[in-house]
Amino acid sequence: MAVSPKADAHKTKRSSRIKIQDVARMAQVSLSTVSGVLNEKDNIRPETRQRVLDVIEQLGYTPNIFASNLARRRTKLIGIIVSDLLNPFFAEIAKALDTQARALGYETFLASTSFHPEQQYAAVRQMLALRVAGIAMMTSENDPEAFSLLKSSGTPTVYLDNPHAGPHIGTVRVDKRHGMFIAVQHLLELGHRRILLIKNSQQSLSEPPEPPMLSHMERQIGFEEALLQYNPKEMDVHIIDEAGEPAAAGLRAVQRALERYRFTAVVAINDLVALGAFRGLQAAGLSIPEDVSVVGFDNTYLCDFLHPPLTTVATPRGDLARSVLSMLNAYIDGAEQPSEPMLSASIVLRESTAKPPAD
């Protein structure tokens, strides 16, 4: 794996840069002794073994198992990596993958990155060390070094909405752009012209800042495409990108917007943001949808339990899990590059949208 300048900067944190040679040098033993300890040969003296183990722990060395030529047991283990356990979108994906993977005879392990690219990298490194059969990378953020590691490992991997390619790496995409397009079109058809888009792109969490997340960019493009069908002079559109926990961000964004703008409809970048927007609107004494319509995104279980139930864009979790596992299975079976599915999104009309109030 090429060491990029960025990788150098992360050297202290990213212990996979440590080589077996470093362990041997620091423990003052030969390479074959380190190898013997790693492979649990019993011809190594206890003190030597302990010294090597201590150095391995100190350096955080992880054996470069995928470069090894030894025959390896294939595990029946799928690693699932998500961005945020508290967002039901990710929890529902993880649950659907877990249920379907079990039906296929796999067990699953889950790691959460909290949107930190370096945690994505750490999770990949751990999962490779555990010899998972495949990885479902269901994250919003994207660490290029994690991708490099996956690529050189040969481990079947499927990304979500982040185009990555390799002989054993693919992407399942959901047409979020079209999903957002139809959500905004629904509001426009109801007569809304004063629209607030609340984003929660979480960029503040990565250091240095990452480029905007693709899935968020696509939603914004869909939003703008829908608006372009109408005369811009008729439109009064505001976009607030609020960082932090999504529900709290939705609440703060609505509070700020109520002080500054007039709007009759809120488009929330996801259902949790919509939950916070609901609270902000209702706490200000506004009725949904009589005063303000709200549309969410993801169709999580929360939608049915909000008051009123939330109109939202559905990105089918079951189909998504099926597509991810079917691609992983194809890679595991050594199939040719399978086709990369694009799942369609649809709008689920509940009770949070209506005509705008008369001016």
Place this chain on the structure above:
Amino acid sequence: MAVSPKADAHKTKRSSRIKIQDVARMAQVSLSTVSGVLNEKDNIRPETRQRVLDVIEQLGYTPNIFASNLARRRTKLIGIIVSDLLNPFFAEIAKALDTQARALGYETFLASTSFHPEQQYAAVRQMLALRVAGIAMMTSENDPEAFSLLKSSGTPTVYLDNPHAGPHIGTVRVDKRHGMFIAVQHLLELGHRRILLIKNSQQSLSEPPEPPMLSHMERQIGFEEALLQYNPKEMDVHIIDEAGEPAAAGLRAVQRALERYRFTAVVAINDLVALGAFRGLQAAGLSIPEDVSVVGFDNTYLCDFLHPPLTTVATPRGDLARSVLSMLNAYIDGAEQPSEPMLSASIVLRESTAKPPAD
């Protein structure tokens, strides 16, 4: 590990019953050949190695690693097992444990049981095979065979609210009984005498049915203790135990109760059940708290975003994670049995409770 009659019944599913002898017999090789393959000795012919690997995969054999005398690398990996990713109570515990474990230099892996004891067993087996340094068993359900496995493995383990003991196994408890006591007392002091308790003990999910979950039993005891302070003739109390997804169960329980009973207050066994109860009450045209007061349990992030915000019982997630990790660390360091903490619960007053309406 003794094989109980129950274990026998599970034989086909629980592959750890498969012994190295079974692998050797089926692959028609000696025990030392199987052992050599497992330990990646390079003096085994490729065809033989492959045959052994095939049998291992076919039988689902997992090496009995903890019975082995070989020196083992200690991993810096904590396994977290929860019951339900979709319940923010578990997601918040997992997140708090993950954050704090990282600060201590550990990484974490998460497995979810969906309340199935056999998935708890499978997760334990996998985590032992991965040589985790310790396990945080944050589940409501309890599989006795998983406990036996943990006990014989010597792996540091901390349970939540399920008393288990061993030289390296302990329990962190939250005083849920007192938490429920003060929640009900709060309603009684406001003047409520017609109270509906909604439980969601999920028992239908296990086959054969498990005994009631301790944490639910304790909440019910706290509920009853609070009522005992008052004259039972004045009280009109109903308890509905509704199975299924908690929010949907809360909704169905309220719908059933509205047809049959009169009540001015709902005590929900957890916040998700309260979310469903909110929806059921509001869909029936009732106002919270003017017509019906609602109290939740757990103080998850949802409480602040409901309309009105939910009064609930707080079980401090940060302290809980700290206690779990501190016990695990003590076990990992080989300390004497540390003391088992009992964390106190408290009520968080928001806006979902008020005096009952005049009759």
